[in-house]
Amino acid sequence: MPEARISPRERLVLTAIIDLYIATGEPVASQAVARLFADREGLSAATVRNVMAALGEAGLLEQPHTSAGRVPTAAAFRHYVEQITQTGRLAAGGPGGSALPPAPNALSEARRGQIESSFSGISGANEYLERTSHVLALISQGLGVALASSTGSQVLEHIHFSRLATGRVLAVLVTQTGAVQDRVLTLDREMTHVELETAGRYLNENFRGWQVERIRAEVARRIEAEREAYRQMLASIEELCKKGALAGGESPPALFVDGIANLISVEQDRDRLRQMLLALEAKQLLVELLNAYVDGRQQEVRVVVGLDEASPAMQDLVLIGAPARLGGANLGTVALIAPTRIQYQEMIQAVSYIARLSERILDVLTD
Numbered sequence: 001m002p003e004a005r006i007s008p009r010e011r012l013v014l015t016a017i018i019d020l021y022i023a024t025g026e027p028v029a030s031q032a033v034a035r036l037f038a039d040r041e042g043l044s045a046a047t048v049r050n051v052m053a054a055l056g057e058a059g060l061l062e063q064p065h066t067s068a069g070r071v072p073t074a075a076a077f078r079h080y081v082e083q084i085t086q087t088g089r090l091a092a093g094g095p096g097g098s099a100l101p102p103a104p105n106a107l108s109e110a111r112r113g114q115i116e117s118s119f120s121g122i123s124g125a126n127e128y129l130e131r132t133s134h135v136l137a138l139i140s141q142g143l144g145v146a147l148a149s150s151t152g153s154q155v156l157e158h159i160h161f162s163r164l165a166t167g168r169v170l171a172v173l174v175t176q177t178g179a180v181q182d183r184v185l186t187l188d189r190e191m192t193h194v195e196l197e198t199a200g201r202y203l204n205e206n207f208r209g210w211q212v213e214r215i216r217a218e219v220a221r222r223i224e225a226e227r228e229a230y231r232q233m234l235a236s237i238e239e240l241c242k243k244g245a246l247a248g249g250e251s252p253p254a255l256f257v258d259g260i261a262n263l264i265s266v267e268q269d270r271d272r273l274r275q276m277l278l279a280l281e282a283k284q285l286l287v288e289l290l291n292a293y294v295d296g297r298q299q300e301v302r303v304v305v306g307l308d309e310a311s312p313a314m315q316d317l318v319l320i321g322a323p324a325r326l327g328g329a330n331l332g333t334v335a336l337i338a339p340t341r342i343q344y345q346e347m348i349q350a351v352s353y354i355a356r357l358s359e360r361i362l363d364v365l366t367d
Contacts, residue, residue: 006055006058006060006079009043009051010051010054010055010058011079011083012043013033013043013048013051013052013055014055014060014061014072014076014079014080015080015083016033016036016037017033017052017055017061017070017072017076018072018076018077018080020032020033020036021071021072021341022341022342022343025341026069027063027064027065027069027070027071028069028070028071029069029070030045030048030049030052031045033048033052034048052070055070055076056070059073059075060072060073060075060076060079061073061076072340074305074306074308074315074316074340075306077305077306077318077340078305078306080344081303081305081344084344084345084348107346107349107350107353111139111346111350112353114139115135115139115350115353115354115357116357118131118134118135118138119131119135119357119361122361123178124177124178124179124180124362125148125175125177125178125179125326125331125332125358125362126148126179126180126254128324128331128358128361128362129146129147129148129254129256129324129331129332129334130146130256132144132146132256132324132334132354133145133146133256133257133258133259133334134258134259135354136258136259136334136335136336136350136351136354137258137259137262137336138259139347139350140259140262140336140338140342140347140350141259141262141338141342142259142262142263142317142336142337142338142339142342143257143258143259143260143262143263143280143336143337143338144256144257144258144259144335144336145255145256145257145286145290145321145333145334145335145336145337146255146256146324146332146333146334146335147253147254147255147256147286147287147290147291147332147333147335148179148253148254148255148331148332149253149329149330149331149332149333154175154176154177154179154211154212154329155175155176155177155209155210155211155212155329156173156174156175156176156203156204156207156208156209156210156211156212156215157174157175157176157208158173158174158204158208159171159172159173159174159200159203159204159245160172160200161196161197161199161200161240161245162196163191163192163193163196164184166190167186167187167188167189167190168184168185168186168187169184169185169187169191169196169240169243170182170183170184170185171183171184171185171240171245173212173245175212176209177326177329177331177362178362183245185240185243185245186243187239187240187243188239189239191236191239191240195236196236196240198236199236199237199240202237203215203237215241216241219237219238219241220238223238253287253332255283255286255287257280257283257286260277260280262338263276263280263317263337263338263339264277275311275312275313276311276313276314276317278313280314280337285310285311288310289307289310289319290321290333290335291333293319293321294321294322294323294333294335295323298323299322299323299325300322300323301320301321301322301348301351301352301355302319302320302321302322303318303319303320303344303348304318304319304320304321305318305340306318306340307319307337314337316339316340317337317338317339317340318337318338318339318340318342318344319335319336319337320335320336320338320344320347320348320351321333321334321335321336321351322334322335322351322352322354322355323355324354324355324358325355325358325359326358326359326362331358331362334351334354334355335351336351
């Protein structure tokens with residue numbers, strides 16, 4: 001729905017209501033708002049009640065029970081985030097969210113120290129992403145999510161094949177970001193140790209530093225152009241690639257999730273909680289959610305309030321995500337999913353800080 005047009009006075013009252021709701025978690029009464037503006041001319045208790053009634057008619061406040069208190073709607077939180085972007089001279093994003101470039105000094109020294117100490121001792125890209133999901137869950141009291149980029153966009157450092165049993169081969173793929181991926185391949189024909197060693201050596205000597213997606217295309221091209229000269233060797237490589245040694249889109253990217261218990265503790269409606277958990281357990285839904293809202297080509301934080309398009313049970317959740325990069329390449333996506341009642345400014349900057357931290361931490365590991 002289009003954002004409602006509201007006056008400066010209505011915006012002032014709405015911001016106060018959202019701040020009170022974030023702080024207390026309780027419906028906000030007009031008296032509580034009026035006390036905040038006791039010394040401000042023109043904002044009497046009666047005026048505040050009238051303003052709150054207008055905000056309710058605009059779809060920005062709702063009354064959950066028969067009490068006098070009101071709570072912000074998803075549209076109100078979207079408006080609140082928009083005000084944060086404008087106040088911080090940050091650029092608005094597409095429909096349903098706002099995109100924010102990083103602001104490195106917005107986090108407190110204590111929070112930056114907590115984040116950096118949480119990443120000590122990691123040894124690779126996948127471990128960085130897994131640790132990210134835990135850190136974001138911890139500091140947001142929501143769901144921490146980190147999604148690795150697809151294999152096809154990663155760059156080959158080394159590949160090794162080992163024979164496990166008849167018709168079964170272990171492929172170990174190491175990328176230049178430090179990620180190690182292994183797959184057990186079931187082959188249509190038996191391959192000797194020499195064939196596997198030759199295939200691995202051929203790929204490493206010819207394609208180190210290539211994107212995996214390009215390797216598959218180039219192998220297919222060479223098979224067509226030089227099939228007779230390299231028939232046996234390239235046939236072995238073709239079989240290994242076809243069975244998933246260099247799988248990209250065919251295999252789902254790694255997804256790390258932590259903190260579901262945080263969401264359970266704040267959701268009171270048991271039926272909606274069950275529906276929400278079913279949605280979050282559908283990992284493909286989370287992958288699609290991150291891919292839909294976070295652009296790996298942009299160095300931006302994305303804020304999406306109200307995830308009901310993904311699942312009706314997620315209507316009161318907010319997603320804050322950003323791409324993590326290494327050497328100009330997309331490493332993956334880091335994000336948190338939390339109730340709309342969170343500290344937006346701090347969580348936005350925390351996600352931004354952690355996403356940028358990947359460059360500093362992993363660049364040392366790959367030197």
